[in-house]
Amino acid sequence: MSIPQDIEWTPEQVARFWDYQSHRPSATANYFSVSHGMPVAKRTLSCVAKHKSARILDFGCGTGNFLKFISQLRPDILLHGADFSHESIRIAQKTCASIEPLPDLRTLNRVPTSWASESFDAVFSLEVVEHLANPALEAMLTEIHRLLKNGGYVVITTPNDEDLEQLHTCCPNCGRTFHIWQHVRSWSRNSLIEFMSLHGFALVSANSTELRPLRMRVLLWAARAVGLIKSKPPRILAIFRKQTSTVTDTTQ
Template identity: 25%
Template sequence: MDLVDHYAGIRETRRIPFAREAIALSQIRAHLGAAVTTPGARPPQLLDAGCGDGTFLSFVDAAFPTLALDGVDFSQDRLEGRQPSRAALRQADLNRGLPYEDAAFDVVYSGEVLEHLLDPDTFLRHVRRVMRPGGLFVLSTPNLFAWYNRALMVCGVQPLFVEMSNESGSVGVGPLKRFKLQERPVGHVRIFHPEALRDLLALHGFRVLGMKGSSFERFPGLLRRLDALVAKVPTLASDLVVSAAPVA
């Protein structure tokens, strides 16, 4: 089956990170510590696997100007809208691995990517391969067991973020169809719950250091505030932000 570029034509102009990105930045900062400011030290290398147009890389660039930045994405269209200009970007199908040498990176970040992959196992094996000893892997992905998904499934409605069609994002959503922001799907192949994510990471040689919850940025008004409050309990959150280390 040919892969579909669900994000072709999309350009982001955000200057403020989403909540999940802010969490990731804080985890990266805590991990790198003085390494990003020590004079004469080798600049730490960060890879954004599934970087899109480089929006997250631009936030990293602003926070850590001495980091060496790389990004890789399936969408050539998104890469052509690249930012920041100093990042080295490549096009590749992440289902087939990462086009980098072994032990190339101190930090690998992958935001909202795992749910799009037909072969997450190959991807995670390659993430482990390209990481240096003592490195940090940070990923975010939607939570199948989010508080509202638990209620929706009991009511016989398809959970949010789970897509049943490659042509329509409204299959199975029932009365929620009126609230859909767009009709086209975004390409979600599988959605994880917290323990499944832990198991998958362990299978591919990672030890989970921490798991935090994050809210969904596209909810309106009161629902967004409620979601942010519930996100303090990761197992109920809209999004999971996981930090992990390669097992020696």
């Protein structure tokens, strides 16, 4: 029996996967931005959007829920969103229809995008980096670096040291294996910091964390402290700042 091989995700396959997920009513609750977007916004906006009318891009905005949370906390911020899934952007336009001014939402076919260089004060990329293998990840980070103003910030969340095998399955038609949420790589705090530094971003903060309500976080912290829970905090929440030096070319 041959060893099953993982799917090698093409941009078209990724877009098709998320086009499908965006239409599943039961999948909505599984979107990270729905369940954890507000805590991320509350913890980071004061750091990355310090002045009124700051321009923020949600790179990989999905169905637009995180942009809506930002608008509730900071109605002065100018919002933008981008995603490779056309259907996700179509739904995001409905999600964000009550925001004034309306966010600039764009379906991406490739990078670089059509936004001008140094357009944004901050870029959020929530639960995206675990979905991208090289060179797609390097292309995204190069584009984020281009889009940020000098000294601008990028906020990244990703699962903390995820065991990808636990959620792997096999397609009965083609025999290829894949993660049920299309994850292709696992990150630790250190590996994320190292990768970002290679692409022109300096560390501001990076922590393994819980994004649940405060009382639950305290209980989980206490349980880990006394050994009742062995698992690590499930998320990495990291903020990086654009360095003004040239991005390292890792393709040579």
